[in-house]
Amino acid sequence: MSIAQQFLQLALEKNVLKLGEFTLKSGRVSPYFFNAGLFDDGRSLQLLGDYFAQTIVASGIEFDGLFGPAYKGIPLATSIAVAYQQRYQRNIPVTFNRKEVKDHGEGGQLMGAPLQGRILIVDDVVSAGTSVRQSIDLINQSGARPVAVAVALDRQEKGVDDISAMQELQQNHGLQTTAIACLDDLMAMLPDDSDEAGRVAAYRRRYGCQQNG
Numbered sequence: 001m002s003i004a005q006q007f008l009q010l011a012l013e014k015n016v017l018k019l020g021e022f023t024l025k026s027g028r029v030s031p032y033f034f035n036a037g038l039f040d041d042g043r044s045l046q047l048l049g050d051y052f053a054q055t056i057v058a059s060g061i062e063f064d065g066l067f068g069p070a071y072k073g074i075p076l077a078t079s080i081a082v083a084y085q086q087r088y089q090r091n092i093p094v095t096f097n098r099k100e101v102k103d104h105g106e107g108g109q110l111m112g113a114p115l116q117g118r119i120l121i122v123d124d125v126v127s128a129g130t131s132v133r134q135s136i137d138l139i140n141q142s143g144a145r146p147v148a149v150a151v152a153l154d155r156q157e158k159g160v161d162d163i164s165a166m167q168e169l170q171q172n173h174g175l176q177t178t179a180i181a182c183l184d185d186l187m188a189m190l191p192d193d194s195d196e197a198g199r200v201a202a203y204r205r206r207y208g209c210q211q212n213g
Contacts, residue, residue: 002185003051003054003055003058003180003181004180004181004182004185005181005185005189006047006051007047007048007051007152007180007181008181008185008186008189010044010047010048010051011034011152011153014038014039014040014044015035015038016034016035016036016038016039017032017033017034017153017186018032018033018035019031019032019196020032020033028207030203031196031199031200031202031203032186032200034124034125034152034153034155036072036076036124036125036152037072039075045075045079046079046082046083048076048079048152049076049078049079049080049081049082049083050083050086050087051180052076052079052080052083052122052150052152052180053080053083053084053087053088054087055150055178055179055180056080056120056150056178057088059148059150059176059178061120061147061148061150061176061178062118062147063117063118063119063120063147063148064092064093064116064117064118064119065092065093065094065095065113065115065116065117065118065119065120065144066080066081066092066093066094066095066119066120066122067094067095067096067097067115067119067120067121067122067135067138067139067146068094068095068096068121068122068123069096069097069121069123069131069132069134069135070096070097070098070099071099072123072124073096073121073122073123073124073131074096076122076123076124076152077094077095077096077122078094080092080122080150081093081094093112093113093114093116094112094113095110095111095112095113095114095115095119096110096111096112097109097110097111097134097135097138098110098111109138110138110142114142115138115139115142115143115144116143116144117144117145118144118145118147119139119144119145119146119147120147120148120149120150121135121136121139121146121148121149121150121175122149122150122151123149123150123151123152124151124152124153125151125152125153125154125155126149126151126154126164126165126166126169132149132165132169133173136173136175146173146175147175147176148175148176148177148178149166149169149175149176149177149178150177150178150179151166151177151178151179151180152179152180152181153179153180153181153182153183154166154177154179154181154182154183155182155183156182156183156184156204156208156209157183157207157208157209158207158208158209162209163209164209166179167209183200183204183208186200187200187201187204
């Protein structure tokens with residue numbers, strides 16, 4: 001199986017990816033729901049980090065450090081750094097942010113390694129892109145340079161305009177983007193004659209964006 005297929009199988013196994021009928025924050029009724037917070041044990045986080053690392057290497061993205069936005073980006077970035085060390089013997093610094101600025105101890109909004117050089121932002125999905133834009137601001141303020149975003153699942157879904165949040169990050173912020181899997185990968189896994197495949201295809205026709213190109 002491809003990395004995307006292995007990842008989706010793991011997501012289904014862990015109930016990270018559920019099929020059914022789910023009302024999203026946007027008000028859209030989606031035939032699937034993705035909750036990366038349910039990658040909640042050593043095995044699934046190890047596999048997730050390894051799938052991410054292989055995907056990032058295959059994308060050709062060059063970077064010096066990882067940034068994981070609070071909260072879901074924190075275990076993702078950590079698992080990726082461990083995977084890079086294990087698979088590629090590359091030691092990558094990892095930085096996180098706090099949602100609340102700390103005014104005692106070491107203080108500040110950032111924790112982990114200092115932000116330096118080219119930074120890859122890691123998250124579960126990009127919906128409105130708010131979390132990534134906040135991350136971009138923090139990275140720029142620290143004197144580093146955001147260069148790319150890697151997510152677990154690209155919903156390939158239109159935002160306010162006719163492009164997806166991932167495409168907006170490419171066009172408006174000049175960031176490279178990559179994902180372990182996308183909605184097309186999910187559709188390819190579902191039996192053609194299944195109810196789930198029909199619902200996902202209908203959702204894709206209604207809300208899907210043009211392919212990244």
